[in-house]
Amino acid sequence: MGKKREDSFFSKNHRAQVTIFIIVAIVIVALGILIYLLYPKIESSLGGGEENPQTFMQNCLEENIAETVGILSSQGGSMNPENYFLYNNEKIEYLCYTNENYKTCIIQQPAIKKHIEKEIENAIKEESIVCFNDMKESYQNRGYEVQLSSGQTKVELLPKRIVTTFSSTLTLRKTNTERYEEFVIVLNNNLYELTSITESILDWEASYGDAETTTYMNYYHDLKVEKLKQTDGTKIYILTDRNSGNKFQFATRSVAWPAGY
Amino acid sequence: MSTKKTLVIALTLIILISIRFISSQGETSYCCEKTTYGAWCQNEPVEKCDTGFRKAPTSCEATAYCKKGTCYNSIDGVCLPNVPEKVCQDSDGIWKDTKPEDIPQCQLGCCLIGEQAAFVTQTKCKSLAGLYGLEISYRTDIQNEVECIMSASPDVKGACVIDNGLERTCKFLAKKECQALQTNNEGAGGFFGFGNNESETEIEFHEGYLCTSETLTTNCAPTEKTTCVEGKDEVYFVDSCGNLANIYDAVKINDPAYWDKIVGYDKTCTLSYNQNGQPTNSRVCGNCDYYSGSTCKSAGRSDNPEYGNNICKYLGCEYDTDGNGKIDNDEKYNHGETWCADSKGTSQIVVNSLEDHTPLSKTYEKTSENIPGSRYFRMVCYNNEVSIEPCADFRQEICMQSEVNGFSTAACKVNMWQDCVAQDNEDDCTNIDKRDCKWIKKVTNVKILGISGQIESEISEKCVPNYAPGFDFWQEGDAQGICALANAQCQVKYEKKLGGSWECVDNCECLKGGVDWEGNKIEFCQSLGDCGFKTNYLGDDGYNTQFDGFAGKSWTE
Numbered sequence: 017m018g019k020k021r022e023d024s025f026f027s028k029n030h031r032a033q034v035t036i037f038i039i040v041a042i043v044i045v046a047l048g049i050l051i052y053l054l055y056p057k058i059e060s061s062l063g064g065g066e067e068n069p070q071t072f073m074q075n076c077l078e079e080n081i082a083e084t085v086g087i088l089s090s091q092g093g094s095m096n097p098e099n100y101f102l103y104n105n106e107k108i109e110y111l112c113y114t115n116e117n118y119k120t121c122i123i124q125q126p127a128i129k130k131h132i133e134k135e136i137e138n139a140i141k142e143e144s145i146v147c148f149n150d151m152k153e154s155y156q157n158r159g160y161e162v163q164l165s166s167g168q169t170k171v172e173l174l175p176k177r178i179v180t181t182f183s184s185t186l187t188l189r190k191t192n193t194e195r196y197e198e199f200v201i202v203l204n205n206n207l208y209e210l211t212s213i214t215e216s217i218l219d220w221e222a223s224y225g226d227a228e229t230t231t232y233m234n235y236y237h238d239l240k241v242e243k244l245k246q247t248d249g250t251k252i253y254i255l256t257d258r259n260s261g262n263k264f265q266f267a268t269r270s271v272a273w274p275a276g277y
Numbered sequence: 278m279s280t281k282k283t284l285v286i287a288l289t290l291i292i293l294i295s296i297r298f299i300s301s302q303g304e305t306s307y308c309c310e311k312t313t314y315g316a317w318c319q320n321e322p323v324e325k326c327d328t329g330f331r332k333a334p335t336s337c338e339a340t341a342y343c344k345k346g347t348c349y350n351s352i353d354g355v356c357l358p359n360v361p362e363k364v365c366q367d368s369d370g371i372w373k374d375t376k377p378e379d380i381p382q383c384q385l386g387c388c389l390i391g392e393q394a395a396f397v398t399q400t401k402c403k404s405l406a407g408l409y410g411l412e413i414s415y416r417t418d419i420q421n422e423v424e425c426i427m428s429a430s431p432d433v434k435g436a437c438v439i440d441n442g443l444e445r446t447c448k449f450l451a452k453k454e455c456q457a458l459q460t461n462n463e464g465a466g467g468f469f470g471f472g473n474n475e476s477e478t479e480i481e482f483h484e485g486y487l488c489t490s491e492t493l494t495t496n497c498a499p500t501e502k503t504t505c506v507e508g509k510d511e512v513y514f515v516d517s518c519g520n521l522a523n524i525y526d527a528v529k530i531n532d533p534a535y536w537d538k539i540v541g542y543d544k545t546c547t548l549s550y551n552q553n554g555q556p557t558n559s560r561v562c563g564n565c566d567y568y569s570g571s572t573c574k575s576a577g578r579s580d581n582p583e584y585g586n587n588i589c590k591y592l593g594c595e596y597d598t599d600g601n602g603k604i605d606n607d608e609k610y611n612h613g614e615t616w617c618a619d620s621k622g623t624s625q626i627v628v629n630s631l632e633d634h635t636p637l638s639k640t641y642e643k644t645s646e647n648i649p650g651s652r653y654f655r656m657v658c659y660n661n662e663v664s665i666e667p668c669a670d671f672r673q674e675i676c677m678q679s680e681v682n683g684f685s686t687a688a689c690k691v692n693m694w695q696d697c698v699a700q701d702n703e704d705d706c707t708n709i710d711k712r713d714c715k716w717i718k719k720v721t722n723v724k725i726l727g728i729s730g731q732i733e734s735e736i737s738e739k740c741v742p743n744y745a746p747g748f749d750f751w752q753e754g755d756a757q758g759i760c761a762l763a764n765a766q767c768q769v770k771y772e773k774k775l776g777g778s779w780e781c782v783d784n785c786e787c788l789k790g791g792v793d794w795e796g797n798k799i800e801f802c803q804s805l806g807d808c809g810f811k812t813n814y815l816g817d818d819g820y821n822t823q824f825d826g827f828a829g830k831s832w833t834e
Binding site for chain 2: 097099100112115120121123124125127129130131174175215218222229230233234235237240242244246274275276277
């Protein structure tokens with residue numbers, strides 16, 4: 017009997033031990049999840065993984081620039097298209113247009129790259145001010161003496177990337193002095209390549225009234241060119257980089273054939 | 278066809294076109310520098326002109342401010358035609374009142390940049406050189422794009438061996454890149470940072486050699502790994518240092534000679550294709566070719582290459598063209614193929630070639646073809662993906678397809694139906710270079726009341742559109758006028774002899790409903806476009822029935 021009782025005691029003890037292990041395991045997992053979720057906050061409050069000003073600006077503005085580029089790419093390069101075709105609820109700007117039938121179109125935007133650069137610059141203006149102020153505040157909170165003088169903003173569409181350069185000067189003083197004269201934000205995007213193809217399509221549309229999509233896909237193996245003719249004679253061109261998935265779409269109306277004569 | 282009737286039809290056509298032209302001219306009498314809806318240089322009614330910009334009661338072609346010319350961008354070298362001066366200047370371009378081909382800065386030449394080539398202006402070439410940081414060579418003697426692209430030559434490549442005394446490693450580089458390393462190394466006094474700053478580093482270039490060459494005795498060894506290279510189609514072996522080696526050929530993986538020197542794509546394995554254009558030996562050979570229908574891609578689970586994780590992927594497509602829910606043998610398409618969609622209510626047009634429009638076969642024009650709402654579509658197969666390109670609506674464009682050795686090519690071509698009914702002889706009517714018409718031959722002896730009001734012989738031969746165009750008949754437009762061309766009257770003469778009953782003596786064919794005269798008229802009417810009684814492409818009947826085609830029969834005793 018005594019042995020039996022001892023067995024029972026050990027058995028109970030063993031079960032209790034298992035329960036404790038399970039509870040400890042649950043607590044560890046829960047803590048892990050909490051740390052994972054709160055890590056950025058914990059990191060900033062502890063001062064760990066301190067971002068340098070360049071990284072701060074990149075993190076702060078990258079999403080905004082990507083979003084702006086996404087909108088511009090789906091709207092023919094304009095944030096607020098004026099003369100557009102509504103396709104799938106998107107306002108797609110006409111880059112070459114004539115309201116008449118049988119006639120070749122008139123180029124509406126001869127410098128599409130420059131136009132897009134300007135549009136991005138204007139679209140991120142407000143957000144960049146917010147980011148610079150946030151950065152200033154963040155460093156002041158960490159005991160830095162901060163001097164910030166804002167300068168010019170320059171956006172460049174370049175091969176495989178979009179580079180935004182802020183010529184603002186930031187001086188940080190604590191134990192020593194750090195000076196930053198330029199903040200460069202790089203977004204990987206193929207808009208440069210896609211707008212180059214756009215220029216060629218516009219040339220064909222303005223000269224001959226149409227462009228052959230397969231010619232471009234033969235030369236550029238990772239490019240997809242779609243041409244969707246609409247009932248009113250409008251053509252929607254959708255250019256897609258098959259590797260990156262980057263798109264650029266725009267509208268033209270050239271040598272339109274109406275119903276009847 | 279009688280000359281008189283042809284003249285009448287031609288006049289009717291001219292009137293129809295003129296009415297549209299005059300009415301449109303009447304509305305768009307102003308040249309708006311900018312319209313209220315944001316378009317530059319359009320002919321519109323005055324109320325559509327933006328008040329902040331110039332306008333004149335004339336056509337834009339006659340104004341100075343909307344004159345079209347070439348806009349030249351002096352920074353990136355882009356020249357575009359049909360640009361109004363103001364639009365060009367607003368974008369900091371240089372405007373010239375001439376065509377691009379007459380502007381020296383817009384002349385195209387061959388820009389050789391590194392291993393690439395582009396047929397662009399000299400300014401654009403310089404701009405590209407700046408962007409890519411590469412040396413350029415601009416050749417004006419090459420005057421077409423294909424020749425230019427063919428003239429691009431790859432850089433001389435080889436093993437760039439870096440020996441720092443402790444380690445002898447290697448990078449597979451272009452000669453220029455290796456030379457740049459050598460220059461930098463010499464500049465750094467032979468202590469260029471390759472891991473060891475203590476001993477002197479020597480850099481040698483071995484043209485045509487791979488880093489795995491046994492003669493070079495580097496620490497780079499052959500592996501079973503493969504990779505895809507941006508801008509190239511083939512699958513390549515990779516060595517243990519991460520350098521590219523030769524094209525993936527499973528048979529030669531253990532052959533030291535294959536890991537010694539660069540082997541051209543014509544001296545390695547050949548990727549073979551089956552009759553559907555699919556690669557058959559891609560598991561063991563990485564010699565893919567985009568134009569033959571394969572390119573290097575990551576291998577899927579079912580691909581199972583003998584070595585590595587990359588394979589020559591088939592770029593062809595499968596498409597259920599007839600919509601029967603399964604892929605038939607003739608629904609497999611090669612990469613680069615284009616074909617006409619089997620779209621409801623259209624004709625299947627196969628021609629000798631897209632340049633020569635002589636139809637080889639065409640399903641006979643029936644009332645089930647070119648019916649209201651139907652439209653032609655071109656299908657395009659590229660990169661294992663089918664895209665659909667609609668041709669112009671209202672069947673103003675038709676899709677034509679030609680085939681050479683099972684490879685089909687299709688194009689949307691303008692449907693030139695407009696002047697068919699004005700043609701009075703078969704040769705002019707069927708001149709496929711000028712129009713898409715067909716000559717209908719019907720023999721009747723009917724006397725009819727022509728449009729001129731005179732009794733004349735029924736014309737049994739007519740020129741009508743080969744592919745009936747569509748009209749926007751639900752709104753005011755040309756449909757009513759065009760369809761009215763098929764209006765006709767037939768005067769039937771009856772005689773009643775003494776004690777007898779009325780008997781038809783003249784133009785009795787008109788009474789044989791649906792066969793001769795009536796049948797001809799219906800066919801003529803339907804061929805003109807969306808006229809007469811028809812069902813639409815969805816199979817729904819129109820509001821007219823066959824007998825409604827007739828305005829009525831009257832009797833004068």
